[in-house]
Amino acid sequence: MKFLIRCFILFSPFYIFAQAGNVQGTISDENGIYVSGANVFIKSLNRGTISNFDGRFSLVGVPEGKYTLEITYIGYGNVAQEVSVTEGQTTSIVIELSPSNYQLDEVEVAAQGLSGQAKALNTQRTNLNITNVVSTDQIGKFPDANIGDAVKRIPGITMQVDQGEARNVIIRGLSPQLNSVTLNGSRIPSAEGDNRNIQMDLIPSDMIQTIEVNKAVTPDMDADALGGSVNLVTRTAPQGFRLSANLGSGINFITDRRNLNASFLLGDRTKDGKFGWMLGAVVQDNDFGSDNIEAEWNDEFSFTNAAGEEEDLDVDPYTDVFEQRTYLVQRVRRSFSANFDYQFDANNSIYLKTMYNWRDDRENRYVLAQEVLDAEDIQEGDFTITDGRPTRFPAEIARETKAGIDNNRNQNTRLEDQRMQNYTLGGDHLWGKAKVDWLASYAIASEERLDERYAQYTAEYIVNNDNSNPRFPIMTAENPANTNDLGSFEFDEITNETQFTDEEDINIFLNVELPANLFGQEDGTIQFGARGRFKGKFRENDFFEYDLEDTFPAMDGIPTIDSTDPNFLAGSQYAAGFYPSPSWLGGLDLNENNGEPVLEEFLPGNFDIREDVLAAYLMFNQKLSDKLSVLAGVRVENTQLQSEGFSLNFGEDDVVVEEVSDETSYTNVLPGVHFKYDITDRTILRFAWTNTLARPNYEDLIPRAEIVNADDEIILGNAQLDPTTSMNFDVMGEHYLESIGLVSGGLFYKRINDFIYTFISEAPDDSFAPGTAGFDVFQPLNGDDASIFGAEFSFQRQLDFLPGFARNFSVFLNYTFLTSTANGIRNEDGDERADDLALPNTAPNMFNASLGYAGKRFSARLSANFSDAYIDELGGNAFEDRYYDQQFFLDFNSSYAINNKLRIYADLNNITDQPLRFFQGVSERTQQAEYYGLRLTFGLKYDLFRK
DSSP states (O other): OHHHHHHHHHTSHHHHSOSOEEEEEEEEOTTSOBOOSOEEEEGGGTEEEEOOTTSEEEEEEEOSEEEEEEEEETTEEEEEEEEEEOTTOEEEEEEEOOBOGGGGSTTOOTTOTTHHHHHHHHHHHHOSSOEEEEEHHHHTTSOOSBHHHHHTTSTTEEEEEETTEEEEEEETTBOGGGSEEEETTEEOOOOOSSSOOOOGGGSBGGGEEEEEEESSOOTTSOSOOSSOEEEEEEOOOOSSEEEEEEEEEEEETTTTEEEEEEEEEEEEEOTTSOEEEEEEEEEEEEEEEEEEEEEEEEEEEEEEOTTSOEEEEEEEEEEEEEEEEEEEEEEEEEEEEEEEEEEEETTEEEEEEEEEEEEEEEEEEEEEEEEEOOGGGOBTTSOEEETTEEEEEEEEEEEEEEEEOSSTTTTTSEEEEEEEEEEEEEEEEEETTEEEEEEEEEEEEEEEEEEEEEEEEEEEEEEEEEOSSTTSOEEEESSGGGTTOGGGOEEEEEEEEEEEEEEEEEEEEEEEEEEEOGGGOSSEEEEEEEEEEEEEEEEEEEEEEEOOTTTSOBGGGSOEEEOOOTTOTTOTTOOOOEEEOHHHHHHOOGGGSOOEEOHHHHGGGOEEEEEEEEEEEEEEEEESSSSEEEEEEEEEEEEEEEEEEEEEEEOSSOEEEEEEEEEEEEEEEEEEEEEEEESSSSEEEEEEEEEEEEOOOGGGGSOOEEEEGGGTEEEEOOTTOOOEEEEEEEEEEEEEETTTEEEEEEEEEEEEESOEEEEEEEOOSSSSSTTOTTOEEEEEEEOSEEEEEEEEEEEEEEOTTSSGGGGGEEEEEEEEEEEEEEESOBOTTSOBOOTTOOOTTOOSEEEEEEEEEEOSSEEEEEEEEEEOOEEEEOOSSGGGOEEEOOEEEEEEEEEEESSSSEEEEEEEEOTTOOOEEEEESSTTSEEEEEEOOOEEEEEEEEEEEEO
8 A cells, every 4th residue: 555655646746747847849851751760869968869750759857948959860960959948838849850961962862762761760770679660761662562562671571472462471480470560559450360460461551651670579569579560650740731642553464464553642730730630542453363283292192902902002202182273363452541630739649540451352263173082992003103103093183163243342253351440549748757648549350251152073084193393293184085074074062151250459558658867877767558458359151062963963064264374374284274154153043042051161160259468567768878778677468368169079960069168368477678789879789688478379279179071171279278488689780871871780589488389180080070080180289499599680871982873872681590499399190309390480591682773863673582491381290391482572663753743663573473382391392383473563653742
């Protein structure tokens, strides 16, 4: 009780309103755009602060009198601003920065080519923790349409690709679900049904002002960021009028179809400076596709011998399953934002930030699948083994079409409707010596697939299996006449599936910062706060199968489409052939038929989950000397989770559905310390010791059983999973060049406990359900521990020391090296695997490079992105491990300024025609290779500033 009374007295208004004044202000550039990371210093008091992302700063508890504020910012001229401080009042000022003289020479571009880089580097330099910052102007130098593609340019980051666009972020080798993504400091919910991944390709890059990657989190940040935290900062209202617009088109060479894009920004501030607003909208319509081959490799071959017994042969690895797939995709991305702020007086302001993202993915898919028959259907003489590898055997051949219903939304395609919206209300206040900020946000992400349909017809015949080039395996009919004998392809199934997932997030937090003079030093602060995050995740799917064999017995009796493409990017040898027509499939009135629900296909994957996280933190930030600063504190997070779902028990005659539920809770205490040593004004050394965590995927905690008969798989939950925790050490050195550049290098180490991996075993009998003996069983388990050691290097600068036009060139380089080990991973027999096994999703080498040219009117940039191969998914043994192959992207973009407001641009993406490729066990064995081709985009950009 005495402690509470003391706290009340300490933080009461009687303490807060001390006998001093405050200085509050905003800093903007020559165009009225706010700048973050500016140093504001009162030399006579040895007091200073840093402007935030909205260009705001405040100095509290300043003695009454007249002072000179010194504002410094890399790439801009220093500013000295006189200010008078009155006791008990807050003095407001507005400061405008002007570019340094050298930026006004040849290297200046009409679209302020250097200012974005300067803002990013200033913010990165002044942050106490280890971060990488990219501004929207810098993003514009690369041909990146969405945030995912922009983030992959940052050191230590690689991205997982979906249909040629970067979707899931891997930070310092940690899986996407182990990283956090926030919008203006609030968590972005995930529309993914079975994990916590944030779909980075959902948000257009034009909607974001700054990307900040925190690689060493501070106690006031969410702790669930093992690899790091990506914070996306939306645009704020400028100091004056701004109008920006973009209109472009292009072509996707894989389909020779067009792409369209348009965007605008419109913002202003009232004459009294109190009310500001910014509206934005982006529309992108991309009509493209992909060419795909997939295979599964086996080292056993089973058949029925002359005695009628099943016999297994050990053979050299061969493909027992091979698929070739053609995707046709239309991706329509829309994004809208409306941001407002209002300053009541010098001490109080509020803001409202909103964003609505809506993406439609329309897809048709044509699959030719070939799979070796079961042992009981293969007799001696039906197959050939050459040099230890099966090269000929009987197979089931399936021709499958993915489509959707015939209406204005689906348009005979599978429609994936994804939406994410965020509404954030916050405020900043000065109460005497106390800085108080608060935020309340509501966000929801959803994914809906209505009436997704599949039609499949099958035949059986002998195939030749060619694995002579394991990177491009292929199966072909021994008798070519079988390939397009549509009468031999008999009805197998027609299904209709509906999927719906949504995740709701409510975030509330309050932070209080007070000046403090710890250790006898001036210019320190104590900060404390609390946060509540209340999440609900819900998934409801269904799956119906229709017996239309009597109506449509064979493919020669239905409308078909020939998907053969002589320019198939994986190779012209892959002839697709005929498939059920999407318009025929979409036009079927399945309501007139008696569809049977297939419970095992969907019900165990349905769930309703509540996750509440309550957190509190205390930290201090103190200058220990003129050069050394420390930020230290502790965060406590309590997690409570309730889950409800279904489990199925298969009997001989029926399926028993059981509702299952579980509750769990845990508390984590997470201390952290950050040191920053300013060797000079431009040379900085940083050190951090932090502790972070990652919560298990929601559905993994449901004690459920899901049997997928089509894939011979059983998926189990695990209610006893523990969260993954990590102790992290970072050291980083940075030198900021006068010519708006950076040289940095650092080392990092992570000690991870209870990491979660998927354990794969083989069902020994039919205990799960009749006929499931031999099925692959997938269950999440906690491993013992893992470690990651890495090194980062980054270099960027303008080559303004060169003579003539060469001084307009700039270079951008970064490289990250990783090595990892994982212990406690077990193989299919339950034995622990070798202790030199790498942690999944840790790419050993990552590299970015670009060479840019920026003259008065013309600018161009050639950009490269490389990430090494890594284990993506652990199999039951080393032979079954799935690897994400190395990838090398090369992109080019250019623009020409017609005047200082209007320019034309052209972008060329994926010059290397880099496929998304997985391999099994060793790099030669292709498990999947998906090609996207080149994309050309061109258009006009208009930017008008008026103060």
